[in-house]
Amino acid sequence: MIAPADIKKTVKLNILRQDTPDTHPYWQQFEVPCTPSSNVTSLLRSISANPVTAEGAQVAPPAYEASCLEEVCGSCTMLINGKVRQACSTLVRKIQSGHPDEPITIEPLTKFPVIRDLVVDRSRMFENLKRIKAWIPIDSSYNLGPGPKITPEEQQTMYPLSRCMTCGSCLEACPQFTRDNNFLGAQIFSIARYYNMHPNGKTEKDARMEVLMGEGGITDCGNAQNCVKVCPKEIPLTESIGIIGRAATVYSIKKFFSK
Amino acid sequence: MAQKRVIVVGGGLAGLSTSMKLSEEGVAVDLFSLVPVKRSHSVCAQGGINACNDVARQQGYSEWEHFDETVFGGDFLAHQPPVLEMARMAPAIIDLLDRMGVPFSRTPEGNRDLRLFGGSLYKRTFYAGATTGQQLLYALDEQVRHHEVQGHVTKYEFWEFLAPVLDDNGRCVGIVAQDLRTMQIRSFRADAVVMATGGNGLIFGQSTMSIICTGSGTARCYQAGARLGNPEFVQVHPTAIPGEDKCRLMSESARGEGGRLWVPKKRQDSRHPNDIPEQERDYFLERLYPKYKNIVPRDIATREIFYICEQGYGIGGGQMVYLDLTEKATGIPYDVLKRKLGGILEIYEKFVGVDPLLEPMKIYPAVHYSMGGLWVDFAKDEKTGGLRKADPRNQMTNITGLYAAGEADYQYHGANRLGANSLLSCIFTGLFMAPGIKKFIESQPPVAEQAQTIYDAAVAGQQAVQSRLLNSKGTDNPYVMHRELGKAMSDNVTIIRSNAKLRQTLSLIESLKDRYQNNLGLPDSGLWNNQSLGFARACWDMILLGEAVTSAALAREESRGSHFKIPDELVDRHDLPLDKRALQRDDEHWLKSTLVSYVDGKATLSYEPVDVSLVAPRARNYGKVTAPATNAASAETAGAAV
């Protein structure tokens, strides 16, 4: 309810804008007030309140996605100074340290179609969740007693995997994932591992493996290992990729012998 | 004949559980959300979800105790039958979530672990690390995705609900909504509509809520004739990181797991907190509430923090106190707390840049939860004391066919919500109401037979609003107006309320209304993914909700739960403890729910009695003591209501 008494200064932002999916992108510069606790979403919010460019032109405020402002919903993922980040948890003082007067560049993710400005269409990630049956099948929501017992060790392996917030950072950083192919990417491999681990999630494991071994599946992973470096939730993505890779080998042998 | 359909607006825990249960019951669902449902605000919830459990049961706890704590915690303003039903269903909800694969934290033996939470002396809170809401939301999201794949649910994500459509008899028969990308406005038919649109923290500027929590869904139903219940009850959570864009919550679980609140005994002590020795710290909640200690309910903890800061004991004399999770204060090893609270520790570390297990956190209260919301009905079961199953009245607003669930309704938390009861009430309402909705739609003529004209008229109405907004060429930017509203609401309508300040706020709201209607300037007049337009529309909604909250607070001449009123002349009597300044709880005159209707462009109040048929209201002070002074502040008893 109270804002810390911060000293005001300003910061320059170069934003890559695009009015519609099929028009050309262009750069615009803004100069906005900034305090030691400002993050990139608060800068974007200030532009909305006063959408005037550094040259003094009145423009429509840049469109962007944000919701939780605490790096748990995944909405605000974008490129900040060329790196994929969440705008809400990117503190200006941190990225500016050492070169406080340089403008900050902000661009939309490049691996997903732009809707407008910094808003991109990430529906591919959600569609892929459907493809790999990312759920635990239950009979109904009636009271049928507790679920299976899970050891603390299993829980501690599964819990980090289930913190994936579908932000797309891992896909943005992946050289294999492009706009025009159908590579599934680290997010999906890791989620699949999660469901394959669960005692009841396992029942769909074979169906999941079919998708993971199909086109755009695990064999297309080039092992660049960029994903794990950029995942804001520090999900052990390369470990998941390894596990899914081995599961794929086992599954194909099993399939071969059951022919 | 076309299959009957239900529209669910909102895909947080309440909307998803409703959708899941309706699908299971064979009802087709159209699910609307501003954001992909997986990004709904419920994802932020941290601490846990309450339910009676085997361990607590063997210690003397029961569903009845859970019910009793909830109505007591809510200072007796909640109708009792719905709360009892919720407490009874809670253990089954945990089992269901467990079956759906929620990675609940485990004990060494593999059982679901429990933690302590506010307002209870029993461990009855289940949790998944410190990201319980995220885990619950994802589990429900997956179930609904499964239904989606099977064709039971159709999702409309990045769609905004604009208004309910009512037929000539006043029954809700659909909605008008807008595609946030193409900006297309269209109507959708539905045999019933459920509002699960969450809370309205944004009317206070900064809160712990997500920035999409404007209350627009509620406000639009209010403008269409739905009543609000108890809007003046707004929870201010004791422990958040103050921030200019958002106040980031430090969950009550921090205290449930051993975290302690303190201030230096010496005013304006400038030492680093780690250098202040034990005997020079005032663990004020432990001193004042020896039984509940740091886990007194939120309204009380919040007022004690406010008071101790008012007395000059805040950090550096300002408005902040320490929340201490260091091993020195808690006696709990670093690794244990890291495992149990990782999710929130990361937030502190990311935004403040300090490891809170090595250095006490600096926190202050922040607006957190809307106890009030859309008024909804319930059908009491005289035999069980709870609710009648599958009764169409459960959760229906005063508009026939329009339902509300989750934080958007007003029904479960009275004047103050207990921690970890919201995730429960969201999921409970969704699951419990669905069979009643099914029964309702079966009893009604299908909306497929409604004349198209009412839908066309509703769309035309919204198009007119939109073109007025797009063509507004004034100088008041909606984001700036929102800041003004937020500041006034936050300064005057939160922890401490006085009539003078409330009146002042209402007159500001009057002027904001006027400026909105006559001098609004929209910075974007385009028709493609125009975010300013949506925000401008929500800005009006927030102004109206601000008015409802403030008017109801002004009228209520007592203190109860989060509503704490001090007569104007006593506001600045800092020599008196807070509860000596404030009005007392007044059951004779004010044990009643506030109902607010939107009549002639204004909030209009009426009241109805509270169902207290199960337990009689009793004094609520959580064993507060007037302990011998350990410093100047402690000589006085601060905060609690009677």
Ligand SMILES: Cc1cc2nc3c(=O)[nH]c(=O)nc-3n(C[C@H](O)[C@H](O)[C@H](O)COP(=O)(O)OP(=O)(O)OC[C@H]3O[C@@H](n4cnc5c(N)ncnc54)[C@H](O)[C@@H]3O)c2cc1C
């Ligand atoms: C930081 C934080 C931590 C919390 N921790 C806990 C906890 O540990 N335990 C607990 O019990 N409670 C906790 N709470 C409270 C709890 O999280 C919320 O009360 C609960 O999640 C609300 O869920 P909901 O389904 O009602 O609404 P939300 O999750 O807010 O969902 C609202 C939905 O409505 C949609 N919507 C809104 N307006 C519109 C519109 N106009 N058109 C279309 N769609 C719309 C949104 O897109 C969203 O899908 C916490 C709250 C906060 C802020």
Ligand code: SF4
């Ligand atoms: S795995 Fe990590 S980077 Fe990839 S989508 Fe999930 S949270 Fe984002």
Ligand code: FES
């Ligand atoms: S706004 Fe949710 S991750 Fe940034």
